[in-house]
Amino acid sequence: MDSRTGKKIRLGRLLSPATGRTVVVAASHGVMSGPPAGLRTAAQMRSVFGELGAADGVMVTPGMLPLLEDFYVGRGRPAPVLHLDWKNHGRRIYTPGTDGRSEGVLAQLATLEEVAAAGIDAVMTYLYIGQRDSRLERDEIERNARIVRDAAKAGIGVIIEPRSALESEGREHLSTDVLSLYCRISADIGADVVKVVWNGSVDDFTPVVESCPAPVLVAGGPGGDDALATLRLAHDSIAAGAAGVMFGRRVFRAERPAAILEGLRDIVHEGLSVEQAAARL
Numbered sequence: 400m401d402s403r404t405g406k407k408i409r410l411g412r413l414l415s416p417a418t419g420r421t422v423v424v425a426a427s428h429g430v431m432s433g434p435p436a437g438l439r440t441a442a443q444m445r446s447v448f449g450e451l452g453a454a455d456g457v458m459v460t461p462g463m464l465p466l467l468e469d470f471y472v473g474r475g476r477p478a479p480v481l482h483l484d485w486k487n488h489g490r491r492i493y494t495p496g497t498d499g500r501s502e503g504v505l506a507q508l509a510t511l512e513e514v515a516a517a518g519i520d521a522v523m524t525y526l527y528i529g530q531r532d533s534r535l536e537r538d539e540i541e542r543n544a545r546i547v548r549d550a551a552k553a554g555i556g557v558i559i560e561p562r563s564a565l566e567s568e569g570r571e572h573l574s575t576d577v578l579s580l581y582c583r584i585s586a587d588i589g590a591d592v593v594k595v596v597w598n599g600s601v602d603d604f605t606p607v608v609e610s611c612p613a614p615v616l617v618a619g620g621p622g623g624d625d626a627l628a629t630l631r632l633a634h635d636s637i638a639a640g641a642a643g644v645m646f647g648r649r650v651f652r653a654e655r656p657a658a659i660l661e662g663l664r665d666i667v668h669e670g671l672s673v674e675q676a677a678a679r680l
């Protein structure tokens with residue numbers, strides 16, 4: 400008996416063992432950017448979570464897990480995913496033009512032993528790369544490699560989301576080459592799953608997925624309340640070869656999160672078109 404089995408069982412709850420596909424909801428934005436619209440109060444969180452039962456996994460922070468733990472209890476419930484790190488927020492906290500402007504200083508919020516004890520199936524960690532100070536970049540690579548090793552020992556799945564430390568300056572962080580580089584580094588460090596921002600089109604995203612041997616999930620971004628645009632993004636993600644989506648604001652800020660989630664499942668798991676999924680909303 401060893402931790403490889405634990406990881407297999409846990410990842411099998413998150414990604415369909417038959418197809419490798421998944422629909423995950425991210426609901427951990429508070430630790431990055433303060434009170435999130437749609438999830439500001441405990442009552443709002445409980446109400447939104449009441450609509451997320453159809454997700455394959457739902458990501459929360461360590462501090463919110465006790466508040467929401469009942470959501471995960473029971474047969475067929477979504478897999479608990481933990482947002483493992485805090486990160487600085489370049490634009491908000493630092494004065495532009497100072498050295499602190501680069502994002503990419505991170506702190507790990509829990510040990511992998513604590514994560515395993517809490518019943519978590521997978522953790523998500525950022526990998527901030529491209530800092531001006533290469534020591535920060537080295538620290539980030541080491542931090543992620545350590546998380547991967549600790550998670551392997553604890554039998555926990557690891558989702559790495561690579562981000563450019565200079566993206567708030569509008570650098571080339573969405574080019575196909577840069578995303579391919581970042582995703583591939585994440586997979587080579589040992590991510591079980593790579594989550595990444597969408598770069599605009601099926602043609603531009605397909606090479607990113609093709610050159611990343613780990614399954615790729617697409618993040619939603621701010622979006623709006625345009626349900627059709629959310630379904631289209633999911634459809635394009637699958638068309639580009641992604642294993643699924645990991646959407647946050649597009650789901651929890653929606654008027655009817657449960658309906659959006661059903662639409663996402665129709666597309667990711669059932670192969671429906673945007674129009675077919677929208678007709679069932």
Ligand SMILES: O=C(CO)COP(=O)(O)O
Nearest residue numbers: 425618619620646647648
């Ligand atoms: O996983 C996510 C944030 O960690 C995705 O969230 P958004 O879809 O709101 O960008």
